[in-house]
Amino acid sequence: MTRVAAIDCGTNSIRLLIAEPNGSGGLKDLGRWLEIVRLGQGVDASGEFHPDALQRTFAAAESYAELIKKADVPAEKVHFVATSATRDVKNRESFFAGIEERLGVLPDVISGETEARLSFLGVLSRVKPQGEPVLVMDIGGGSTELITGSADGDMDSAISLDIGSVRITERFLKQNPAADDDLERATAYIDDLLAGSAVDFSSIGTWIGVAGTATTLAGVYLELERYDPERVHGSRIPVPAIEELLHRLAGMTVDEIRALPAMHPGRADVITGGALVESRIGARLNVSDLIVSESDILDGIALELMGR
Numbered sequence: 001m002t003r004v005a006a007i008d009c010g011t012n013s014i015r016l017l018i019a020e021p022n023g024s025g026g027l028k029d030l031g032r033w034l035e036i037v038r039l040g041q042g043v044d045a046s047g048e049f050h051p052d053a054l055q056r057t058f059a060a061a062e063s064y065a066e067l068i069k070k071a072d073v074p075a076e077k078v079h080f081v082a083t084s085a086t087r088d089v090k091n092r093e094s095f096f097a098g099i100e101e102r103l104g105v106l107p108d109v110i111s112g113e114t115e116a117r118l119s120f121l122g123v124l125s126r127v128k129p130q131g132e133p134v135l136v137m138d139i140g141g142g143s144t145e146l147i148t149g150s151a152d153g154d155m156d157s158a159i160s161l162d163i164g165s166v167r168i169t170e171r172f173l174k175q176n177p178a179a180d181d182d183l184e185r186a187t188a189y190i191d192d193l194l195a196g197s198a199v200d201f202s203s204i205g206t207w208i209g210v211a212g213t214a215t216t217l218a219g220v221y222l223e224l225e226r227y228d229p230e231r232v233h234g235s236r237i238p239v240p241a242i243e244e245l246l247h248r249l250a251g252m253t254v255d256e257i258r259a260l261p262a263m264h265p266g267r268a269d270v271i272t273g274g275a276l277v278e279s280r281i282g283a284r285l286n287v288s289d290l291i292v293s294e295s296d297i298l299d300g301i302a303l304e305l306m307g308r
Helices: 051-070 084-088 092-103 112-124 165-171 180-195 211-221 239-250 254-258 271-282 297-305
Strands: 004-009 013-021 027-036 078-082 134-139 144-149 155-161 206-210 236-238 289-293
Touching: 004 051, 004 297, 013 051, 013 297, 027 051, 027 297, 051 092, 078 092, 078 297, 112 134, 112 144, 112 155, 112 206, 112 297, 134 211, 134 271, 144 271, 165 180, 165 271, 180 271, 206 211, 206 271, 211 236, 211 239, 211 271, 211 289, 236 239, 239 271, 239 289
Parallel strands: 004 078, 134 206, 206 289
Antiparallel strands: 004 013, 013 027, 134 144, 144 155, 236 289
């Protein structure tokens, strides 16, 4: 049975999924891993990868190479996808060379549209919407993808906006607790991009959130003693509760946020920015809650590797 390895390298984290077919057209997870490497550190200001960020990413790639080798995944079934941060930088050849040296594959710098399609495919492989159209929200470190489509998986539109958690934090939220005027400026910036996105938010029937901001906020909302992906997947956060989470986090120091039981320590300093993006999207919708999904672009990459 052919195993596959899907790697998603974004602005904030690098993640690995090793899986095999489950016999019914889906995936059987053999393991999921996440490292916060902050590859996009300073990219918004400098336009280049910071040497420290590259070294953190390369170290994670080395550990993933060992996991892939132990799982006996053939080289042709390894796909390394790079997203927002890598599309923006001048020195990405150094990144390419370092990843190829450690993993034996070149990063595939995918377009925002391809990123959206893979995310939509991955989400709907494990989440069944209750109303249409479906909006899948993927808040990354550098950008946020907004994907709309049918419950059957047909994608209608995909928009990528420069309002990721790291980008918003570095540009606007320079202190914790967040200053009111900084929050106001960040809110105005986010609202302006959402208003110009051409997404018909008022018509959405199901809202699904994927990736670190949505899953982390779900863990905090559920008051988990430790992060539990099985409890997070399929959970629902009422829209008013997202606003409450934002105000709670905005009033905390980074150390206080990091001490929350379900909080990944590497997300503590940017989660307020992510929560702000999530709350501003929620404010435009007529749905009652956000469905949180652990399945995302990694699942879409893995399914494509299997020929789906």
